[in-house]
Amino acid sequence: MANDKTSLQLITRGILSENPIFKLALSMCPAVGISTTVMNGFMLGIAVLFVQVFSSVTISLFKNKIHPRIRIPTYTLTIATWVTVIDLALAAYLPEAYAKMGIFVKLIVAFAIITMRLEMFACKESAKDSFWDGLGMGLGFLVGMMVIGLVRELLGSGAILGYDVLGFKPLLFFILPSAGFFVVGLMMAFFNWVELFYKRSRRG
Amino acid sequence: MFGRQLKYCIIAVLLILLPTCVWAAELISQQKFTGKNEILLTFAAPLDKAAAKNVRTYMVFEESDPDIKLVLNEVILSPDGLRARLHFAEPLNTAKTHVVAIRDIDGKEKASVQVKKSYLGYLLSILISALLVNNFVFTKYLGLCVFFGTSKRKTTAKGMGVVFTIVMVVSAIMSWFFYQFILIPYDLNFLQIVVFIGLVSLTVQAVDTILRKVNPVLFNSFGVYLVLVIANCVIIAVPLMMANNNYNVVETFMLALGAGGGFLLALYLMSSVRERLDLANIPPTFKGLPISFIVAGQFAMAFLGFSGLQLF
Amino acid sequence: MKDIMTIIIRLTLSCMLAATVMGVAFLVTNKAKKHNQHVNEQKVRYSLLGYSEQKPIPESMTLHEIYRYIVTSADGQSIGYLLPAKEGFIFVTIDLEGKMLENKPVQIDEAMVREKEERDKVIRKVVGSGKDIAFADQTIVVTDNGKRVAYLLDGKFTGFKTFIGVMLAxxxxxxxxxxxxxxxxxxxxxxxxxxxxxxxxQFKGKSFETLKKLEVVKEPMPDGYVRALEGNAAEADAAEILKQYVDHDIYALTGATISSRSVNNGVKGIVKKFAYRLNILDSVLVEQKIAVAF
Known part of the structure; x- marks a missing residue:
């Protein structure tokens, strides 16, 4: 299967039409769990972006050397290696952000989105395209996390990136853990609504 | 058939827990916390009344702070002289192990016992905590992909939950052995992720093979879920938490059991709701995943009510 | 058969490759981690004492670290303190009644003292065979021109969910x-x-006597007090308000009474235990005429 998409198309696809959080509904755990602030979402997004890009490139570089029968174990090993690297690096250089994300950095290893991209894209395409695809998917995740974080931080503590913008706290509920489900559900519904609206208006 | 297996499971659990409750000393036959600042001692034979009533006979301290003696206000002796209630000036930290030593008049130690909350209670509290208070789905937000993917029908939900529990328990115990005897002694803690994910895949593979050979009927109904198990964070979270909290093998077993049970519970609850949602009239934009998320959020709020629950 | 061989070889190769990557990452980050941890700790300590980058700690101030151990031998337990002496270090053991048992010099590097494993090894040698030691906690005595000005304590206690780790000045x-x-x-x-x-x-400025009886109250917090604590009030006003509440109990956090209470109890416990121990240690040092750096 030849890939005829430009790098830009690969990136935008990851962010918009195949957004891992809102469209593919994969890797929901962190989207609900730690998206309480924009910063948290950003940090985990960066970690996922790193793992996704590096694993994609690694797999596509070695794609001819990987025996088809041990494909999945090799993917797991690759992902686990890069997760370990980012885990160690975050613990060493950004201990405060690391403490906030807790167990979720280590859990990147079990994110379905990464394995899926390796299986569907990286093992067939060139290293360059895999890089852009990984970047797109990672960015899609990052943007999704930051949007959810933005909504929750603004409504929950009336602040953005820790800066007080509203001057009061509208609804403490949104920063509470269980609100993650509501925010994600409502946003999915919103995206569906936009899509429906768009389709209807086109039909006339 | 399920009933029999369940019975075996219960017997096995009881056998594992039994040795932990046997504990006795010679002079003092029983000791326990009976209030915020009270310890109840039961003697094997009545003590000399004057000595037993004397505050100076007893020396009480927290095990980790042997140099700080707790101040006793008074000792109330029961009429038969067999039970003594030690009243302390300040509330005790009952989470810590306390040591009660009984001394002669000249200050020589005659006997000492440890007072602690019962270990069985502690184990059960780990189980309850993983099952309800810190339910992996509703309060820790793990395993959501599988949770939303397989909670459409009750039968699938049950099958999935059972398979998860089995894999969790087996892989957690294996991970514990690896962690205690390989990773810690050789200072290889940074390999946690790789080792644990490897063990999980191994367990899944093994359960797959064994089930296929031993019980093909069961395999036909459960086998499909096994593939889903590997790419799931619930399973890998258990060994990671075990490593974080430094649990021993029995505690790890309880954690895994609770986590698996909690997942089963969450799946079952969710599938019951979703079967009814199929019949309900839902706005088109909310059909499918969005409404499931809202329902899950309501469950999560309900589970918030369990927080702070302490039975033991 | 040939298939299996190639699979094994490739898996082994990829495992080795992965191991190299992780090993290198570990070696690189471990050093940085330790360094950053130390820098961070130091920053927290200085900020608790009221110093920052803009207002660096004066030259005359020094931080002396005291390590407490529990020594267990066949005839009971005792408490051991690793103290900085005028030159080098000493290990003083005190029995449970507060009488000194031993005072031995310890040969250890200034830099090595901070490494737990090295320190434990050296102390094990000092106390001799047949005795077991367990590290209990670490305290820092801050002196200014040889006069004590502050203590820094580490502590850990159970919160609502898991442990809460704190540092107190x-x-x-x-x-x-x-x-x-x-x-x-x-x-x-x-x-x-x-x-x-x-x-x-809210804990700032509470005296030892107040602290002993400190409780948590479930009342709404006065707005002025919140502003003063947050550092948003004018300086003169803030001092006035803070003074007004100096003996007041701790206001519980909304919806988190248990967490508030456990912090209160934890802090109380840490300070009380420390005060008790320090009195014993000081009286032993005076009685035995042991000269220490602090």
């Missing part, structure tokens, strides 16, 4: 100079608020 009369929450896993929006200034700064 006390003045020589055991009044609280500052409280910092180092680690916790409380719920965001509820228990996690213990990290906020308006909660932790």
């Amino acid at each position: 006390l003045d020589p009369q055991f009044s609280i100079l500052g409280l910092e929450i180092l680690e916790h896993e409380e719920d965001p929006g509820l228990g996690a608020e213990i990290k906020q200034k308006y909660f932790k700064n």
Whole structure:
């Protein structure tokens, strides 16, 4: 299967039409769990972006050397290696952000989105395209996390990136853990609504 | 058939827990916390009344702070002289192990016992905590992909939950052995992720093979879920938490059991709701995943009510 | 058969490759991690004492670290302190009644003292065979021109969810100079608020006598007090308001009474135990005429 998409198309696809959080509904755990602030979402997004890009490139570089029968174990090993690297690096250089994300950095290893991209894209395409695809998917995740974080931080503590913008706290509920489900559900519904609206208006 | 297996499971659990409750000393036959600042001692034979009533006979301290003696206000002796209630000036930290030593008049130690909350209670509290208070789905937000993917029908939900529990328990115990005897002694803690994910895949593979050979009927109904198990964070979270909290093998077993049970519970609850949602009239934009998320959020709020629950 | 061989070889190769990557990452990050941890600790310590980058700690001030051990031998337990002497280090053991048992010099490097494993090894040698040691805690005595000005204590206690790790600064009369929450896993929006200034700064300025009886009250916090604690009020006003509440109980966080209470009890316990131990240690040092650096 030849890939005829430009790098830009690969990136935008990851962010918009195949957004891992809102469209593919994969890797929901962190989207609900730690998206309480924009910063948290950003940090985990960066970690996922790193793992996704590096694993994609690694797999596509070695794609001819990987025996088809041990494909999945090799993917797991690759992902686990890069997760370990980012885990160690975050613990060493950004201990405060690391403490906030807790167990979720280590859990990147079990994110379905990464394995899926390796299986569907990286093992067939060139290293360059895999890089852009990984970047797109990672960015899609990052943007999704930051949007959810933005909504929750603004409504929950009336602040953005820790800066007080509203001057009061509208609804403490949104920063509470269980609100993650509501925010994600409502946003999915919103995206569906936009899509429906768009389709209807086109039909006339 | 399920009933029999369940019975075996219960017997096995009881056998594992039994040795932990046997504990006795010679002079003092029983000791326990009976209030915020009270310890109840039961003697094997009545003590000399004057000595037993004397505050100076007893020396009480927290095990980790042997140099700080707790101040006793008074000792109330029961009429038969067999039970003594030690009243302390300040509330005790009952989470810590306390040591009660009984001394002669000249200050020589005659006997000492440890007072602690019962270990069985502690184990059960780990189980309850993983099952309800810190339910992996509703309060820790793990395993959501599988949770939303397989909670459409009750039968699938049950099958999935059972398979998860089995894999969790087996892989957690294996991970514990690896962690205690390989990773810690050789200072290889940074390999946690790789080792644990490897063990999980191994367990899944093994359960797959064994089930296929031993019980093909069961395999036909459960086998499909096994593939889903590997790419799931619930399973890998258990060994990671075990490593974080430094649990021993029995505690790890309880954690895994609770986590698996909690997942089963969450799946079952969710599938019951979703079967009814199929019949309900839902706005088109909310059909499918969005409404499931809202329902899950309501469950999560309900589970918030369990927080702070302490039975033991 | 040939298939299996190639699979094995390739798996082994990829495992080795992965191991190299992880090993290199570990070696690189481990050093940085230790360094950053130390820098961070130092920063927290200075900030508790009221110093920052703009206002560096004066030259005359020194931090002396004291390590407490529990020594267990066949005839009972005793408490051992690793103290900085005028030159080098000494290990003083005190029995449970507060009488000194031993005072031995310890040969250890200034830099090595901070490494737990090295320190344990050396102390094990010093106490001799047949005795077991367990590290209990670490205290820092801050001196200015040889006079004690503050104590820094580390502590850990159970919170609502898991452990809460704190650092406390006390003045020589055991009044609280500052409280910092180092680690916790409380719920965001509820228990996690213990990290906020308006909660932790309530402990600031509480005297030892007040602290002993300090309770948590479930009352709405006065607005002025919150502003003063957050550092948003004018300086003169803030001092006035803080003075007004100096003997007041701790206001509980909304929806997190258990977390508030456990911090209160934890802090109380740490300070009380420390005061008790320091008195014993000081009287032993005076009685035995042991010269120490602090």
